[in-house]
Amino acid sequence: MNDTTQHLPDLKSSKASAGALSAAPANTSKRRRPASTQWAAWGFLAPVTAYLALFYAYPLYRNIDLSLRDYTVRSFVQGNAPFIGLKNYRTVFDDPTFAPALLHTVVFTAVCLAFQYAIGLALAVFFHQNFRLSATLRALFLVPWLLPLIVSASTWSWMLNSDSGIVNATLHAIGIGPVNWLTSPSWSLPSVIIANVWIGVPFNLVVLYSGLQSIPAGLYEAAALDGAGPWRRFLSITFPLLRPVSAITLLLGLVYTLKVFDIIWIMTKGGPADSSTTFATWSYQLGFGNLLPAFGPGAAVGNLLVVAALVFGLVYVRAQRKQALS
Numbered sequence: 001m002n003d004t005t006q007h008l009p010d011l012k013s014s015k016a017s018a019g020a021l022s023a024a025p026a027n028t029s030k031r032r033r034p035a036s037t038q039w040a041a042w043g044f045l046a047p048v049t050a051y052l053a054l055f056y057a058y059p060l061y062r063n064i065d066l067s068l069r070d071y072t073v074r075s076f077v078q079g080n081a082p083f084i085g086l087k088n089y090r091t092v093f094d095d096p097t098f099a100p101a102l103l104h105t106v107v108f109t110a111v112c113l114a115f116q117y118a119i120g121l122a123l124a125v126f127f128h129q130n131f132r133l134s135a136t137l138r139a140l141f142l143v144p145w146l147l148p149l150i151v152s153a154s155t156w157s158w159m160l161n162s163d164s165g166i167v168n169a170t171l172h173a174i175g176i177g178p179v180n181w182l183t184s185p186s187w188s189l190p191s192v193i194i195a196n197v198w199i200g201v202p203f204n205l206v207v208l209y210s211g212l213q214s215i216p217a218g219l220y221e222a223a224a225l226d227g228a229g230p231w232r233r234f235l236s237i238t239f240p241l242l243r244p245v246s247a248i249t250l251l252l253g254l255v256y257t258l259k260v261f262d263i264i265w266i267m268t269k270g271g272p273a274d275s276s277t278t279f280a281t282w283s284y285q286l287g288f289g290n291l292l293p294a295f296g297p298g299a300a301v302g303n304l305l306v307v308a309a310l311v312f313g314l315v316y317v318r319a320q321r322k323q324a325l326s
Contacts, residue, residue: 060306063299063302063303063306064299064303066295066296066298066299067088067089067296067297067299067300067302067303068083068084068085068086068088068296069081069082069083069084069296070082070084070087070088070296071295071296072295073292073293076295084296087296088296088297088299088300089300091296091297091300092297092300092301092304095297097274097277097282100274100275100277101274101277101278101279101282101301102279104189104275104276104277104278105258105278105279105280107189107193108189108192108193108196108257108260108278109254109257109258111193111197112193112196112197112200112253112257112260113250113253113254113257115193115197115201116197116200116201116203116204116253117204117246117249117250117253119197119201119204120200120201120202120203120204120205120207120208120249121204121208121242121246123141123201123205123209124204124205124208124209124211124212125212125234125238127205127209128209128212128213138205138209141201141202141205142202142205142206143202144198144199144201144202145199145200145202145203145206149199149262149263150262150266152195152198152199152263153195153262153263153266153267154266156191156194156195156198156263156267157182157266157267160181160182160191160267161181161182162178162179162180162181162182162183163178165181167179167181168181182267182268183272184272185272185273185275186275188268188271188272188275188276189275189276191267191268191276192263192264192267192268192276195263195267196257196260196263199263200253200256200257203249203252203253204249204253207245207248207249207252208242208245208246208249210245211241211242211244211245211246212238212242215237215238215241215242219237219241220233220237223236223237244320244323247316247319247320248316251312251313251316254309254312255309255312255313258279258280258305258308258309259280259305259309260278260280261280261281261284264276264278264280264281265281265284269281270282270285279301279302279304279305280305282301283298283299283301283302283305284298285298286298286301287299
C-alpha cells in the first residue's frame, strides 16, 4: 500500500509532462496563426501604403524641400538649388501681402464654415420631417455639390457681373443701384464667400441628415409627451446627439475651405488689389502666376496651410479622445 502511494505522484507528474508535450505542438501551431494573419494584413495594407507614400508623403516631402531651398526655373529643372533654411519663410512673413492674406483666409474660412453648417443643419432638420417630395428636394440640393467647381465658379461670375449679371438686374428691378461684386475691394471677398457657401451647403446637408437618421425617434416622442416644444427638442436632443457628426463635418469643411483656390481664382483672381487673396491663391500666384516664379516662397505658403490643417486635425483627435474617456 505504501509502495503504491509512493508511485502515485510519479504517475501524476509523468501524465502532466506527457500532457505538456502533447500540448506543445498545439501551442506552436497557435503561435504560427497570428504570424500568417499578420502577413496577410500587411499584404492588404501594402497597396494603400504605397498609394499614400507616392501621392501624399512624397509630394509633401518635395514641398518642404522646395521651401528650404533657393529654387529658380533653371535649378528646378537641374535639381541643384542651394539650401537656404528658413529664409523663404522669413520672406513670406516680411511680405506686405502676408497680413491681408492671413486675414482673408481666416475670415473666408470662418464665415463659410458658420453659414454652411447653419444652413446645412437647418435643411437637414427640415428634410428629416419626411414629407412628400422630401427625397426629390434633397436630390435637387445636391446639384451644387455635384457640379464641377469650374462650372459653379463661372456661373457665379456671370451672375455677379456688374453690367450684365442677373443679380444686379434683380436689384435694379426693385430700385437698388448696381453693386460691383467682383471689381470692388469691398465686395470681392463677400462674393466668393457667397459662392463657396452655396457649393458647401449640400455636403453639410448630407452628413448631418445621416446623423439625424441615427437618433432614435422614441426620444422625440418621450420629449413631446413631457411637453417639450420643437425648439426645446432641438436643443436638448438633436444638437447634443449630433455633436460627433458635427465635429467631423466641421473638420472636413475646415480642411476643404482652407485650400479653396479654383473658386476664388476664377471669380476674382485674388483681386482687386489683393482684396480677396487667401493663402491658397497667394501660393499659386507666387509659384506660377509670375514670369519669374518664386517656387520657394510659394511652397512655404502652402506649407503654412498644411500646418494649419494639421493643427486643427490634432485638436479634433484630442477632443475625440477626451470624449471617449469621459
